[in-house]
Amino acid sequence: MEYVVRLTRTLQTAAALTLLLAATACGSSGSGSDTATGLNPPDLKAQSELGRTEGRVNIIAWAGYVEDGSNDPKADWVTDFQKQTGCQVHSKVAASSDEMVKLMKTGEYDTVSASGDASLRLIASGDAAPVNTGLVPNYKDVFDDLKMQAWNSVKGKAYGIPHGRGANLLMYNTEKVRPAPTSWSAVFDDAARYKGHVTAYDSPIYIADAALYLKATRPELKIKDPYALDQKQFDAAVALLKKQNADVGEYWGDYLQEVSAFKSGDSLVGTTWQVIVNLAASEGAKVKAFVPKEGATGWSDTWMISAKAKHPNCAYKWLDWIVSPKVNAQVAEYFGEAPANAKACEQTSDKGFCATYHAADTGYWKRVAFWNTPIPQCLDGRTDVTCVPYAKWVQAWTEIKG
Incomplete structure (x- = not known):
């Protein structure tokens, strides 16, 4: 199996430096959009029926999502789409969520593969239209726990079609890190044991990882959602990360950077993605x-x-195509993520792919708090305090790294 990732997730989050619209909000993972706070988007209507295709579709996407064979001859799901629909694909790779939002505001693009921090901004500003899932036949086969979530729906109205998902894992060197860790304490409270060989994800959103750990280990802080931190909770997470900084050998942003560090032994324990684990192991790293x-x-x-x-x-045709079983399987394997369509698991070239990525493991995903963008209105529903907005996370991350 060849794992190819053209763009790291750092570019999806680390560059999201602008303040959200004051109205924007996101619910916690798996909570459903009805619990969202302060989000009151324009009353736009979803398209009621499909008309004649226009012969073209303009797409903004993360690298690796819209492949036509030019980067890798084996990765081409655009050519057949064009032949079958007559819609010529014109795509642009975005380097950040901010860029996606900016480009969508121009009105020159028809569809976008938005991450959670961009999707809610596009909904709040009225730049994204509600989606009629009835016009996307393959939507019926999307995993139920990806449908109508806080980052893709508001007040019972769908605003998009799920593409895929992934978890941020704890990776360790099996020969050097003993006993095998069971907790994030390996990179926080116990990080000094591996001083200079701890690695952490280089993004302000990593503050949520610290908050998630504190949620379990310091109940007196009363953290409910790692993306909804009042000042006291936020200060505790920042303090933990400043302490961790003394033991961090490298903050990684490029997935190849982390693979290399674990192969050489420069990194022994830290946060990672499943695709990195697979690639590192395939190249001989004991992880x-x-x-x-x-x-x-x-x-x-x-x-x-x-x-x-x-x-x-043509945009609707693309949404149905990209989430169809065969194509969704191709994209998931190429990029390194769990597919959204349950039937995609029957189409992967690696028959163990979906098991490796926990695609159908509902219990697994219940343990994952999907990225959201913090705003002053606390995402956990509290109204008696103000939560720390993402701009402050960005400032704090600079201080954390020293």
């Missing part, structure tokens, strides 16, 4: 990875349609 007992953070992407789409019928 294992898992979701620790406290749970983990993670990510999920959504295909959305612009409220100003000039080619909405």
Whole structure:
């Protein structure tokens, strides 16, 4: 199996430096959008029926999501789409969620593969239209626990089609880290044992990983959602990360960077993604990875349609195509993530792929707190305090790294 990731998730989160719209909010993982706080998007209507295709679709996507064979001859799910629909694909790779939001505001793009921090902004601003899932036949086979979630729906109205998901795991060197860890304490309270060989994800969103750990280990802080931190909770997470900094040998952003560090022994324990584990192990690194007992953070992407789409019928055709079993399987294997379509698991070239990525393991995903963007209105529903917005997370991350 060849694992190829053209763009790291760092670019999806670390560059998201602008403040959210004041109205934007996201619910916690698995909570459903009805619990969202302060989000009151424009009353837009979903398209009621498909018309004649326009012959073109303009797409904004993460690298690796819209492949036409030019990067890798074996990765091409655009050519057949064009032949079958007559919709010529014109795609642009975005380097960050901020860039996706900016490009969607131009009205020049029809659809986008938005991560959670971008999707809620696009909904709140009226740049993303509600999606009529009845016009996307393959939606019926999407895993139920990806449908109508806080990052892709609001007040019972769907705003997109789920694409895939992944968890942020704890990886360790099986020869040097003994006994085998069971907790995130290996990179926090016990990090000094591996001083200079601890690695951490280089992004302000990593503050949520510290908050998730504190949620379990310091109940007096009363953390409910790692993305909804009041000042006291936030200060505790930042203090933990500043302490950790003394033991961190490297903050990684590029997945190949982390593979190399674990192969050489420069890194012995730290946060990772499943695709990195697979690649590192295939190249001889003695590593294992898992979701620790406290749970983990993670990510999920959504295909959305612009409220100003000039080619909405082709856009709907693309949404149905990209989430169809065969294509969703191709994308998932190419990028390294769990597919959204349950039937995609029958189409993967590696028949153990979905088991490796826990695609159908509902219990596994209940332990994952999917990335959201913090805002002053606390995402956990509290109204008696103000939560620390993402801009402050960005400032704090600079201080944490020293």
